[in-house]
Each structure stands twice: as structure tokens, then as C-alpha cells.
Amino acid sequence: MTLPTRFxxxxxxxxxxxxxSAALVADLARAPGDIIVLGVGGKMGPTLARLAKRAAPxxxxxxVARFSEPGVREALETAGVEPVAADLLDRAAIEALPKAANVVFMAGRKFGATGDVPLTWAMNVQVPAMVAEAFRESRIVAFSTGCVYPFVxxxxxxxxxxxAPVPPPGDYATSCVGRxxxxxxxxxxxxxxGRLFRLNYAIDMRYGVLHDIGRKVRDDEPIDLSMGHVNVIWQGDANEVALRCLAHATTPTTPxxxxxxxxxxxxxxxGEFGKLLGRHPKFTGTPGATGWLNDSRRMVTEFGPPAxxxxxxxxxxxDWLSRDMATLNKPTHYEVRDGKY
Known part of the structure; x- marks a missing residue:
């Protein structure tokens, strides 16, 4: 793959x-049938669905989403993806969905989890239960998170x-174990x-840990070092692995x-952003001896290293930040250690 120098x-x-990639096309050929993306309206869903369509036109x-955000439905249609409006909290709506052979489950609730705890548990536990029952004849790749692990x-x-998935306190991480x-x-x-897809953290130019840190460096804002270490992966690489997992599903499902x-x-x-942006980073807090960190060796063994x-x-x-390009204004809050989002 030839990488561009900028966007x-x-x-x-x-x-x-x-x-x-050729590897994705080959793997999807081993997982025949239609593809349905549940919770397509989030940060990663539209590009994952478009990738699937380009790989298997x-x-x-x-x-599937409620499509409350303007423009998402139209963008999917333009890309050849069929939008299906449904509320996944409605059991009847789930039962009425087309029973595709391949399911990528991306629905969930993180931000605001502390503000409405019952809704968080309904989205992260009840909805998966209903989907898993309704799509029991399908392959299911279910998005999860590295937050199911304890700090290491x-x-x-x-x-x-x-x-073992035994996360620190907090309704979000605990409900993700429930999912x-x-x-x-x-x-x-x-x-x-199926596969349980423990992602930690996807990177796009418009959001992500790198965007959060780089923006603070650019704007001379202090960077909290409480969570002093992170993992990241390009969103395109993460989407590709998710779709390839359909051909690498196990029975029973495995993480x-x-x-x-x-x-x-x-x-x-x-410091790296400081060099590129001509700034001197400012810091606050003390780096913890532990963090939410994932070992990706199994992924690399199955699918190869990120491109x-x-x-x-x-x-x-x-480069993106230096030109003040588009942002989703959705901080990752990677620095949170108490599980309250």
C-alpha cells in the first residue's frame, strides 16, 4: 500500500x-452472504460499511441506525450501502431486520454513561442479548473495547x-463486559x-487520541499525564480487521x-507533536504505573501488522491540525482512570 503524505x-x-486490500477481498470471499452493520451511525460505522461495499460490490x-445525525443516511446511499432505520432498543425492530449472514455489531454507549446509567446498561447489555438471539444463524463480529481489562x-x-475481563470500577467498562x-x-x-473485537483506540484525522494530544499541543493547553501510556491503530486498519474477522469467526466466539x-x-x-507544530507541550498530573493497554500479538499473527x-x-x-481542518469535536477521554464518562 502506498501511503499519502497528507490529506x-x-x-x-x-x-x-x-x-x-487484496487480503480483505479474499477473506470476505470465504464469508459469503449479505453484510449488515448494526450501529452504523457512529464514528467508525460509515467507513466500515463503505469499505465492505467496496470489497464486495x-x-x-x-x-442500521436511528440516523439522527444529518447526512449519514445520504452518504451511505451514495456509497451503495442500504440504510435501514431502526431503534435497536426495540425488540420488534431487531426481529424485523433482514437476517444477513454476516453481522458487524457496533452499537453501544460510552459518553454520558454516568449521566444515564440504566440506558448505558440497556444499550451495552440488553441490546447485545436481543441481537445475539435474533441473529443466531449469522456470523457476528461484536465491537468491544480494551476497557474490559484491568489496568496492567x-x-x-x-x-x-x-x-480475565475484570475492569476497574465504572458502569461503562463493566457493562462492556456484560455485552x-x-x-x-x-x-x-x-x-x-463470531469474534469479540476489543478495540483500543482507533485513529482518524478528525478524532482520536493523537488528535486530542496534538490539538492540545497546538493550542498550548496542558496535557494530563494521569494515563501516561496508550495504544492506537489507524481506523482503516481496524475496520479491515473487523471485516476480515467474519472469515475468522470461531465457535464459540473468542476475543x-x-x-x-x-x-x-x-x-x-x-513531544513529537511539539516538534512538528513548533510548540512546547505543557503537562499536568503524574503518569500512572498502570494503564488500559492491549497486547495485539494475536491480531498480528492472524492478520499481519497494521498497514x-x-x-x-x-x-x-x-499536518491536519496545522491547517485547522475538520474535527468531530468528540474527545476520547483516554486519560480517564475512574471509569466515569
Missing amino acids: DSVEAVEDFMTAP ERRVMG PVDSGGASEEV ERMFEYFSNRHGTP INVTGPETIEVRWLA VPLARMIEWTA
Whole structure:
């Protein structure tokens, strides 16, 4: 893959991000049938659905959401993805959905989780249970999070899939364990093949850990070092692995950590942005000895290393920020340690 030196527009970012590799095309050929993306309206959903359509243009690719954000439905239609409006909290609406052979489950609730705890649990546990039951004859790749793990020492290389999901306190992380348990339960009960996609953290020019840190460096805002180390992966790489997991589904479902291979020091990241943006980073807080960190060796073994390296993501992000290009204004809150989002 030839990597661009910069992106001139959001359209250029998304066009690059949704260009399928030969490996993705080959893997999807091993997972025949229509593809449905549940919760397509989030940060990653539209590009994942578009990637699926470009990789398998002859197939029906559907994206399900409430479509409360203007323009998402129209953009999907333009890309050849069929938008299906539905509220996934409504059991009847789930039952009425087309029963595609391949399901990518992306629905969930994180931000605002502390403000409406019952809704958080309904979205992160009840909805997965209803989906897993309704789509028991499908392959299901269910998006999860590295937050299901406990904090691990920053020099440990991250939590592997063998580490038991026992997260620190907080309704978001705990309910995400519940989400996984629902997919595990119904996979065991019905023999549903799948994967639990533990993502930690996706990077786009418009949002993500690199965007958050780089913007603060650019704007001379202090950077909290409380969560002093992170993992990141290019969103296009994460989307590709998610779709390839359809051909690598297991029965019963099993977890896979999806992130870059590096444990990255936040202070170092800020320093790199400082060099590229001509700023002197400011800091607050003391780096913790532990963090939410994932070991991605299983992913690399199954799918190969990410196509976009960390250094290029930093360069792209710094260039994007230097031109004050579009942002989603959705901070990751990667620095949160108490689980309250």
C-alpha cells in the first residue's frame, strides 16, 4: 500500500480509509452472504460499511441506525450501502431486520454513561442479548473495547486475550463486559460463530487520541499525564480487521485485541507533536504505573501488522491540525482512570 503524505480533505481521508486490500477481498470471499452493520451511525460505522461495499460490490451491504445525525443516511446511499432505520432498543425492530449472514455489531454507549446509567446498561447489555438471539444463524463480529481489562503495568506489553475481563470500577467498562458475556452466552447456546473485537483506540484525522494530544499541543493547553501510556491503530486498519474477522469467526466466539503493536508514552507523543507544530507541550498530573493497554500479538499473527505505522499517523495528524481542518469535536477521554464518562 502506498501511503499519502497528507490529506487535502475529509473526502480524501475517507477514500483512502475505505480502499480494500487484496487480503480483505479474499477473506470476505470465504464469508459469503449479505453484510449488515448494526450501529452504523457512529464514528467508525460509515467507513466500515463503505469499505465492505467496496470489497464486495456485488453484495447487499446494509447499515442500521436511528440516523439522527444529518447526512449519514445520504452518504451511505451514495456509497451503495442500504440504510435501514431502526431503534435497536426495540425488540420488534431487531426481529424485523433482514437476517444477513454476516453481522458487524457496533452499537453501544460510552459518553454520558454516568449521566444515564440504566440506558448505558440497556444499550451495552440488553441490546447485545436481543441481537445475539435474533441473529443466531449469522456470523457476528461484536465491537468491544480494551476497557474490559484491568489496568496492567505500562511495561507489561499490554493485556493479552488470556487476561480475565475484570475492569476497574465504572458502569461503562463493566457493562462492556456484560455485552461480551451476552454474545458468549448465545454463541455457546446456538453455536453462533463470531469474534469479540476489543478495540483500543482507533485513529482518524478528525478524532482520536493523537488528535486530542496534538490539538492540545497546538493550542498550548496542558496535557494530563494521569494515563501516561496508550495504544492506537489507524481506523482503516481496524475496520479491515473487523471485516476480515467474519472469515475468522470461531465457535464459540473468542476475543481478539485490535490495536497497534506499540505501548506509546503520552509525554513522548506530545513531544513529537511539539516538534512538528513548533510548540512546547505543557503537562499536568503524574503518569500512572498502570494503564488500559492491549497486547495485539494475536491480531498480528492472524492478520499481519497494521498497514499504517505510528510515525505516519503522527505526521498526518500534525499536518491536519496545522491547517485547522475538520474535527468531530468528540474527545476520547483516554486519560480517564475512574471509569466515569
